[in-house]
Amino acid sequence: MTTAPAIEVKNLIVGYEDLNAVRGVSFSVPAGGRMGLVGESGSGKSMTALALMGLLPSGWQARGEVLHDGVNLVTQSDKALSSRRGKTISMVFQDPMSSLNPVRRVGDQIADVIHRHSDVSRREAMRQAIDLMVQMNLPRPEQLARSYPHQISGGQKQRIMIAMALACYPQLIIADEPTTALDVTVQKQVLRLLNAATRERNSALLMITHDLPVIAAMCDTVAVMYAGRIVEYGPVQEVFRNPRHHYTRGLLDSQPTMDNIALDGTSRLVSIPGMVPPLQRLPSGCAFHPRCPAATDKCRAEMPELAANGAACWHPVGATAAVEA
């Protein structure tokens, strides 16, 4: 492949004063590729997304390299970033309720994005906006375009958000928990649309979620984050079928599925003991060691880097089993 990746992140550090929420994260999403960033609350996944968009809350600083379209986004001015947002890189947020403007008609909001980034008249922008709404399978688009956000359903609002993100054929779409606020029955429709629409435009997708099944359905590669670092990184099929990090193993095991439930109600769900450590009190060495079944003195002392097997672990899952056996 000769094309440059849609985004390449090198040793990204995001912090507030001397507290780092993201502690050296590197990954890349190829042009038209689809990557999942999975982690629990407090893992730093959302801060990574905001840093990529240049939308960090005030007081937060990003360091490292975020290469996109030939520039390092971390060093770009606010003005340069804002002419980029919505054009070459765009974002779908978790809660469409609070990210749409409540006092502006939804059709106008989509047209705004188009009008701003491309050299077309208002009328043409509106025509394209309605066209996008048709692609999003929204019913009666001309009529719906004149509605205000409170007049339409949550699933419809999220489809409007996706239409806005797709409007300018961006190279990369970042979706931060795009379906968590939606009803389960609507979730699948929205994912299907996002999937098809990004493929059609050959836009790369960075999917940020805590929901492993969503990643499995949508992405080619996955990075598992824990306490601000990527602990496992690789093709989804490999990581989910054959996890090497004990945290990934634990996450997969704590997913309840119909197959592992006994009919007499005696089954017990596996959980990862303990909780995600607060940033102020990160454990020494591997941050996962207090919750890890395979932790040794080495884990307490030294922080592991991502190894060739894709896991940042001194005692990866397959290897420890061999020792025990």
Add this chain to the structure above:
Amino acid sequence: MSDRRPLLAMQQVTQAYSLPRTALFSPPGSFTVLDSIDFDVCAGEAVGLVGESGAGKTTLTRILTGMERPQSGQVMFDGTDIWAAGPAARANFRRSVQMVLQNPRSSLDPRMRVGTALLEPMRSLRIEGDHVKRLHEVLDQVGLDSSALERFPHEFSGGQLQRIAIARALMPNPRVLVADEPVSALDVSIQAQVLNLLKDLVRDLNLGLVFIAHDLSVVAYTTSRVSVIAAGRIVEVGQPVELFTRPSAPQTKNLVDAVLTVESGLSGAAL
């Protein structure tokens, strides 16, 4: 199901809200939220309730916990109709049916120490006496240390807070617990801790548990009987794993089809 001895039951409950008039002289319309609902739970049993948003789950719990009075039908607790009973029976009902809400960060007062928060239900339900022993008892039941009493909610993680919310619901020694999406605000890795706790409480305290969730596998794991509600009607009742693997009502099938699993995602069959 004639051998069931329900502790808390709704019989033929119908609830409708009136809609605003569409024109000045048109009669106000009405919207039936619940339509002849039968729903019950026995002691020591966990029952589930699933359905899309807007199906009537919340209204059902509001009526079940006595927060709302049904327009027609009865709510029976321990054999008595609570809305026809006297104040003593009503007070007994209020103590005996407690709720656990979705998000403990908003259901616990951030300025109140956990110890004070746990005593709140005793105060509002006017249960007299010294509750110090009870405080330690419930904390022990949910697996928390007594040092929690002096601390504030922000000092706890989501999973611990949900345990505290469960402890608070247990304070008045209830016989039925109604949990509305108790794990959907929690991370996957700690969901299991709270689900296992609820299961243990049902067994150890002979509690009746009404468990509402959108995640079908979580419901199947936690409960032994589940009702599917759609557009204000119960469309199907049964053993959860059986019901979700062989749904017969189209509404149940809809819910089942919407479920994503890691396995279906990896095999490319999910979307």
